[in-house]
Amino acid sequence: MASANAISTASLLRPLSQGRARRARNGRLQRFVVRADAKDIAFDQKSRAALQAGVEKLANAVGVTLGPRGRNVVLDEYGSPKVVNDGVTIARAIELYDPMENAGAALIREVASKTNDSAGDGTTTASVLAREIIKLGLLSVTSGANPVSLKKGIDKTVQGLIQELENRARPVKGGGDIKAVAAISAGNDEFIGSMIAEAIDKVGPDGVLSIESSSSFETTVDVEEGMEIDRGYISPQFVTNLEKSIVEFENAKVLITDQKITSIKEILPILEKTTQLRAPLFIIAEDITGEALATLVVNKLRGILNVAAIKAPSFGERRKAVLQDIAIVTGAEFLAKDLGLLVENATEEQLGTARKVTIHQTTTTLIADAASKDEIQARVAQLKKELAETDSIYDTEKLAERIAKLAGGVAVIKVGAATETELEDRQLRIEDAKNATFAAIEEGIVPGGGTAYALVAPASLIAHNAGVEGEVVVEKVKESEWEVGYNAMTDKPRTLGLEVSGLQWPWALEEEVGGSGGPVVVAVRSAAEARQRGSAAGRARLDIRWAVAGGGGEEKATAVDGWYSGESGLR
Incomplete structure (x- = not known):
């Protein structure tokens, strides 16, 4: 106990009364009064406008990274700036000056964080999807729709969409699928895709992957004892x-x-x-x-x-x-x-x-x-x-x-890079690829490119980030079959089939993206269309015919048309 490094219960913080008594002995006891600023309270249109402004600012910053031709974002942190392409990292770094706008940004930040905690990837898509849902929901509420009715309807619809996607997902077939999923999640980095596939081949689909920094410039995969x-x-x-x-x-x-x-x-x-x-x-x-x-x-x-x-x-x-x-x-x-x-x-x-x-x-x-x-x-x-x-x-x-x-054992991916900024970016990409790959192995895959979402905003933004008119691409996707969409890497519509293009997305991420958006949903938009019918106090009809984008036309769509009203939800 005489050691300088000895630990004891005495290392706990001293009670407040002891510190106060010491200050009293040393001199006059000083008192400080701290007053908080008055709270600004907003209602109706003012509050909705501020919330939406915050949502837009954060979602715009995150959304530029979506898709194979998405941009990077530079975060000004202590020390050298950080260049990232990861949605949740960007979302967590943003704090807005206006408190009400920051509350709106917090909604998107929560969606991204929840998706990251549950699935480990898909955070950018979740943020874009939530932004679109909130925007159309607020528009409907401003037009007089009952927000409670809309919320109950969308909750029921989300479950139906998740079930439909689950039915359409297919299992991963071999190293080719694993490589494709990992590469896409890492920003179409074929090297990372090959590395993840190699690591899983060594430890098996139930194995463990660990990511750490390398002492050299090279990125390698080693299998070590562990559990x-x-x-x-x-x-x-x-x-x-x-x-x-x-x-x-x-x-x-x-x-x-x-x-x-x-x-x-x-x-x-x-x-x-x-x-x-x-x-x-x-x-x-x-x-x-x-x-x-x-x-x-x-x-x-x-x-x-x-x-x-x-x-x-x-x-x-x-x-x-x-x-x-x-x-x-x-x-x-x-x-x-x-x-x-x-x-x-x-x-x-x-x-x-x-x-x-x-x-x-x-x-x-x-x-x-x-x-x-x-x-x-x-x-x-x-x-x-x-x-x-x-x-x-x-x-x-x-x-x-x-x-x-x-x-x-444990497959250890040792990440090497020339600079600290490059190292952090590569580690984030490999982490996303790892999480997406294990999600795909566990739950299966569906077509990527944002085509499997009730809201087509992700597909539209992927096209926009690739320098293509998003609405034109969306219309072509809607006219296509289930496994056909838009590949932003090749700028060729209708080449997204699982067996054709290799552009695949883990079903588990689709599920988490849809589920994470649920808590902030107040309305639904499908195929870029939301129609209000009847009086303000009446029923709101929301067209969800493209609940699964590329559903194959109007005849197939009528099966999922529905009404939202009061307690009834989707009928």
């Missing part, structure tokens, strides 16, 4: 990368136990040791609560500790087995409470080591130290033997899952 854990950080206060909301550790010490940690005294010796070693500490426990969690969080925020924790995955006896697997990967000793291995008695030798730890909100990726390879292979052989001997279907499934996690 993914289906648990995220216990507290968001552990986050080290605020932009991505993740925890990133290198050469971390790992403590693994099935015990609940409630008192800081239980882990105080280990905290002191890792602080002396200047190594991050990654804790896996049944749970961390009360004083222990509060002390870890406070000391982490004050920069005294570099620590993060997750709850142990799985349940019951299977939890012990999974924790033993993790212990093998990291070279740690599993501190099991039924064996009397208490956390407060843990030593440095019982800690494991991970070359890299990445903790997301719901998952954690471990990349093991190279010395663990032989132990991992021995563990896999043991599990395969157990798999061959079991008669239980459930045990067979769980053993196969554990074997896949251990044997698959």
